[in-house]
Amino acid sequence: MPASPTLSAVPPTGWEYGISRYPDTADVYARLNALVKQPMRQIKRDNMSAVLRQLDERCAKSKQLFERAQTVIPGGVQHNLAFNYPFALAMDKAEGAHLWDVDGNQYIDFLQAGGPTLLGSNYRPVLDKVVELLKHCGPTTGLLHEYEVKLAELIRHYMPACEMFRMLGSGTEAVMGAIRLARTHTGKKWVIKIGGAYHGWSDQMVYGMRLPGTGRMEAHGIPSGSTACVQESFPNDLGALRRKLLLNRLRGGTAAVLVEPLGPESGTRPAEREFNAGVRKLCDEFGALLIFDEVVTGFRVGMGGAQGYFNVKPDLTVLGKCLTGGYPMAGGIGGRKDVMMSLAGGIGATSKRAFVGGTLSANPLSCAAGYFAIQEMARTNAAAVAGRAGDRLCQGLSEIIKRLGLPYVAYNQGSIVHLQTSGVLLLSTRNLIQLMKEAKPRKHMMEEMGAAYAAHGLVTLAGSRLYTSMADTDEVIDEALNRFETVLKLV
Numbered sequence: 001m002p003a004s005p006t007l008s009a010v011p012p013t014g015w016e017y018g019i020s021r022y023p024d025t026a027d028v029y030a031r032l033n034a035l036v037k038q039p040m041r042q043i044k045r046d047n048m049s050a051v052l053r054q055l056d057e058r059c060a061k062s063k064q065l066f067e068r069a070q071t072v073i074p075g076g077v078q079h080n081l082a083f084n085y086p087f088a089l090a091m092d093k094a095e096g097a098h099l100w101d102v103d104g105n106q107y108i109d110f111l112q113a114g115g116p117t118l119l120g121s122n123y124r125p126v127l128d129k130v131v132e133l134l135k136h137c138g139p140t141t142g143l144l145h146e147y148e149v150k151l152a153e154l155i156r157h158y159m160p161a162c163e164m165f166r167m168l169g170s171g172t173e174a175v176m177g178a179i180r181l182a183r184t185h186t187g188k189k190w191v192i193k194i195g196g197a198y199h200g201w202s203d204q205m206v207y208g209m210r211l212p213g214t215g216r217m218e219a220h221g222i223p224s225g226s227t228a229c230v231q232e233s234f235p236n237d238l239g240a241l242r243r244k245l246l247l248n249r250l251r252g253g254t255a256a257v258l259v260e261p262l263g264p265e266s267g268t269r270p271a272e273r274e275f276n277a278g279v280r281k282l283c284d285e286f287g288a289l290l291i292f293d294e295v296v297t298g299f300r301v302g303m304g305g306a307q308g309y310f311n312v313k314p315d316l317t318v319l320g321k322c323l324t325g326g327y328p329m330a331g332g333i334g335g336r337k338d339v340m341m342s343l344a345g346g347i348g349a350t351s352k353r354a355f356v357g358g359t360l361s362a363n364p365l366s367c368a369a370g371y372f373a374i375q376e377m378a379r380t381n382a383a384a385v386a387g388r389a390g391d392r393l394c395q396g397l398s399e400i401i402k403r404l405g406l407p408y409v410a411y412n413q414g415s416i417v418h419l420q421t422s423g424v425l426l427l428s429t430r431n432l433i434q435l436m437k438e439a440k441p442r443k444h445m446m447e448e449m450g451a452a453y454a455a456h457g458l459v460t461l462a463g464s465r466l467y468t469s470m471a472d473t474d475e476v477i478d479e480a481l482n483r484f485e486t487v488l489k490l491v
């Protein structure tokens, strides 16, 4: 039996946070608001036709596969937020900073599978450990494995607020579980999220998605009862949050306030520097639990997560994505021991408990992948390396935008880079007329930008978000900037 790898006696301490400078949010919002007021500046029509032609020619096998996929997979893709304009690109190989499609085209990967691959794609040292485990134990046994314990210990080491940890299958599941846990622990019913934030696709959380104030707009197939005790509060508005907490006090109380600590949609609407601390204070005042959804920020912002970066201690933390370094299945809840004990599993756990669990949750494969990936993130200072790549990318994009006289906006929170063109969806129900008129064309423009980037060898998250990784060397970023400039010249 191979020796069981153990956590190094003293885990690496030389890591830094990945956000070198928190964006001046007032300035970002001013620039974004100015952008939304401008007429849309899109890719010139003949240039866009050329882009579509180029994709057709260069990506014939992808197109063919996508057409086949559409006959057996609704929409031809497996996530409602997946990009499929004009067709989904089918990937064949992933390594470091790059992806290769089935036609052999190489891309610089700023999607990073939606965020998990902070170490770069298919990172060899973790792969080797995972293969070793698979050969020895296979992916799952359904029984306790040492890696579950090691992973929980490692998380507690870097995020002390996660005194205990429960592994689940996805961010969605973990958010569901955290909400149930908060309600069980507090005996209260209301849950307040921040409008525009994405917390997965559970019944309760398909609410106020993307555009603040839209409530149940996307809640198809979800009975109104499922969202009856969910509210959304506008981003960065502590006054509005306080009013909701006050009102809820009279009608059953607030179990939890749930935030993405960098702001909705991974900082697409950036949180003001002091917002999280303000939410913490309000939660304390009203006896609500503070849940940080760190599905994106956990480990990407730094080993201590956004909670360490902002120095705000949540009661519960939801992790996902980087938690397993890109391996399935990534999701879990960490938090205060007294709260977490309401999840206590197993026969004989007699307390009133929140029912949570899944057949493949906490399988050895996911736990080992997470355990080794997180150690590698610390050892290599991955968040800071990726953050510096994000700074370089953002700086370069800002210069290109300025040079070309475009009204677009680039800003970043370390390795999370936002490139907002006229496809920006910084709309809300507070301006209903604009929302009705502009949401669709802006969304389509974002799709066109994504397609144009892809035609020039750049994979982005839905045409406006770029995750950088440790594999993004200066050369990779500079090459990416050349390609972005070529695309932005098509406008």
Ligand SMILES: Cc1ncc(COP(=O)(O)O)c(C=O)c1O
Binding pocket: 114, 170, 171, 172, 173, 175, 198, 199, 200, 201, 260, 266, 293, 294, 295, 296, 320, 321, 330, 331
């Ligand atoms: C902040 C946040 N929370 C939750 C989720 C849901 O995670 P999953 O896709 O693993 O269910 C996501 C996914 O993108 C996310 O970004």
